[in-house]
Amino acid sequence: MKGDTPARYGGEPVRSETIGYGRQSITxxxxxxxxxxxxxxxxxxxxxxxxxxxxxxxxxxxxxxxxxxxxxxxxxxxxxxxxxxxxxxxxxxxxxxxxxxxxxxxxxxxxxxxxxxxxxxxxxxxxxxxxxxxxxxxxxxxxxxxxxxxxxxxxxxxxxxxxxxxxxxxxxxxxxxxxxxxxxxxxxxxxxxxxxxxxxxxxxxxxxxxxxxxxxxxxxxxxxxxxxxxxxxxxxxxxxxxxxxxxxxxxxxxxxxxxxxxxERLEEFKRQRDKIIDRYDEAFGEIDGLRTPPTPVDSEPMYHLYVLEVSDEFGCSRKEFVHAMHAENIGVQVHYVPLHYHPLFQKKYDYSPGEFPVTERVYRKIVSLPLFPGMDVDDVRDVVRAVKRVNRYFSD
Ligand SMILES: Cc1ncc(COP(=O)(O)O)c(C=O)c1O
CATH class of the missing domain: 3.40.640.10 (Type I PLP-dependent aspartate aminotransferase-like (Major domain))
Known part of the structure; x- marks a missing residue:
């Protein structure tokens, strides 16, 4: 279906203006x-x-x-x-x-x-x-x-x-x-x-x-x-x-x-973030190769980031996923490049890649989707559409 081809592979982006992963809400x-x-x-x-x-x-x-x-x-x-x-x-x-x-x-x-x-x-x-x-x-x-x-x-x-x-x-x-x-x-x-x-x-x-x-x-x-x-x-x-x-x-x-x-708006911000998270969880929970954020025990977090994990069953690598989402004008980000990969910590403290295998495994999969209070239903829909569209392209 041509209309559903991801922008990176020849289709039209799901939106014309880029949405970042986070943004202030000022009234x-x-x-x-x-x-x-x-x-x-x-x-x-x-x-x-x-x-x-x-x-x-x-x-x-x-x-x-x-x-x-x-x-x-x-x-x-x-x-x-x-x-x-x-x-x-x-x-x-x-x-x-x-x-x-x-x-x-x-x-x-x-x-x-x-x-x-x-x-x-x-x-x-x-x-x-x-x-x-x-x-x-x-x-x-x-x-x-x-x-x-x-x-x-x-x-x-x-x-x-x-x-x-x-x-x-x-x-x-x-x-x-x-x-x-x-x-x-x-x-x-x-x-x-x-x-x-x-x-x-x-x-x-x-x-x-x-x-x-x-x-x-x-x-x-x-x-x-x-x-x-x-x-x-x-x-x-x-x-x-x-x-x-x-x-x-x-x-x-x-x-x-x-x-x-x-x-004064903290509760309002939390409600808005939670609503977007619920929508994402519902949309992505059933997609093979995507892991939605963990449900915390004994706590009520106010999530700053919505971090998905993209693994092989999704159909493409995390890197390809990031490029494909950027082509859709969805400004996903990766939090974070592990600190022991940075020259500062390698030169000054002798760290090197390979030392923290769990961190490295997680790092290879994570990607943060847009999550901020000013996102409206259309913004959330665009993110969901873009993820599903990339998934379908690689699943067919
Ligand atoms: C985990 C963590 N610690 C510290 C900081 C530093 O905060 P700031 O940007 O206000 O200096 C950040 C900011 O991005 C962060 O994400």
Whole structure:
């Protein structure tokens, strides 16, 4: 049937405009909030940032939330506040974005990868156990696509070996595990508010923790590591003290205004994401060679990504599938090229392909389909049509 020929092999694309895998949803509500912040006294970090931090802390159920310029800078500060240092080894997953491992790298500590569980695609506690040495000091698990890592297993390992845990929860804002928000688990967690994430501030991130000392260290490092009100302040009101190497990772009040307005829409965003996921699950569940995302146990994730696994029975390789979907103007993506494939980790830490077989097997199959709140029924229909059309072409 010519009309059903995929665009890559001579047909017309299912749509003329490319749809990406993720995108922000900004309404007049958010625009008004940003304008109102811009008309206020502060356009750098001011009271709206504090309000955003307080609201996030309350929502996650933690005592402290510190907003930063990005998820990456939040991970940097969290690693430093945890005291990760040269000679120490920090265990993490290879199936993640580079920033997860930078939590160790920035501090001079060594990132040590451990293989993943193929079902959840998150760190496998038993694989972590095999990588432990006397130098192991920390653990940075990532809630892949929003699916919780094995929180119980990893925390009990951390207890046994006295590891500080920093959860990379950049994908997971709005989700919960055993009725507890993801991010509330010790010792600290980090969120990203990049435009494709579950809520956005443009660029932005947040560290959350119940540890007061850890929180004040993050706060200080965020702002130049300067003590703005040292004891001498009474005597010399202008006096400030810099006694360490800090950063300017301050987020602005107008970004926080956007974040506050997005927070109000979190349930709406989750409903919209869940609806698209249900539609995809229904459409793809019966197709040979496609594995839909796993159903999580004891948790209610807010999925950031919809990750399919494409295997041989589908009829074509994952690579061919990606090209075919792009030709249909469906901007699928692969999350992620495993970290041990990157020159950074090969040159600096001597990693090489072949070391993490489960991660590599999963990597060869995964592909993220578009998933974001602004997708309408036509967008979802186009994605479904494109997948089915490619499948039929290779099945006939
Ligand atoms: C798992 C993970 N960690 C960290 C980050 C870094 O977040 P940001 O882009 O806000 O720096 C990302 C962002 O894409 C991510 O996906």
């Amino acid at each position: 007049d509500h958010e625009k008004a909030a940003v304008i109102s912040a811009l008309e206020g006294d502060y356009i750098t970090r001011g009271p709206t940032v504090t309000e955003f931090e307080d609201k996030v802390a309350k929502r996650i159920g933690v005592d402290h939330a510190i907003a930063t310029t990005s998820g990456t800078s939040a991970l940097h500060l969290a690693g430093q506040a945890a005291g990760f240092s040269p000679g120490e080894e920090i265990l993490t997953t290879p199936l993640t974005f580079v920033s997860t491992a930078l939590t160790a790298v920035y501090t001079g500590a060594t990132p040590v990868f451990a293989d993943i569980d193929p079902h959840s695609r998150t760190l496998d506690p038993e694989a972590v156990r095999r990588q432990l040495t006397a130098s192991s000091a920390g653990l940075v698990p990532m809630h892949y696509a929003g699916h919780p890592a094995d929180i119980e297993g990893l925390l009990s390992l951390a207890d046994e070996h006295d590891l500080t845990v920093i959860w990379d929860a950049c994908h997971a804002f709005g989700g919960s595990w055993r009725d507890e928000p993801l991010g509330a688990q010790r010792d600290a967690a980090v969120f990203s508010f990049h435009p494709v994430k579950n809520i956005t501030t443009g660029e932005g991130g947040m560290v959350v923790t119940n540890d007061g000392g850890f929180a004040s260290r993050v706060r200080r490092l965020r702002s130049f590591d300067i003590e703005y009100e040292p004891d001498r302040h009474v005597d010399k009101p202008w006096y400030q003290v810099a006694d360490g190497i800090g950063y300017n990772y301050n987020i602005t009040d107008f970004q926080a205004a956007l974040g506050l307005a997005q927070l």
